[in-house]
Structure formats: structure tokens, C-alpha cells
Amino acid sequence: MTEKPQVDFEEVVKASGMPVTEEEIRDRFNAIATEEGIITNTSRMSPFWRLVTAIVTAPVMWLKEVL
DSSP states (O other), rough: OOSSSOOOHHHHHHHHHHOOSHHHHHHHHHHHHHTTTTOOOOOOHHHHHHHHHHHHHHHHHHHHHHH
């Protein structure tokens, strides 16, 4: 058993239900924000909403890349 198994972590992450593209992450976050009603100004032109979306999206993408 000297060979390390080769695992496609992106496929594992997809299978677990975690979004793996920026678009999927944004869609999931937007759905949660709408469902919870916590943010009402979700216009694409809103600097606040763009910042919040970036704060949520970037770490998820970093985690995916690290795995």
C-alpha cells in the first residue's frame, strides 16, 4: 500500500451538495438571503450587496481550491 489514492475532491464536494462555481455560490447565497429576508437591497448596483456577495463567495472558492 505505497500508492496514495487519487481523489477528485471537486467531485466529492459537488456530490456533497456544496456549490463549486461562483455563479452557483451566488445563486445559493441569494436564495438564502431571500428566504431569510435579512437583506432587502439586493440590487446588482448596490455596493453593499456586491461587497456582501464577494465576502461570501471568495472564501468558498478558496476552500474549493485548497481541497
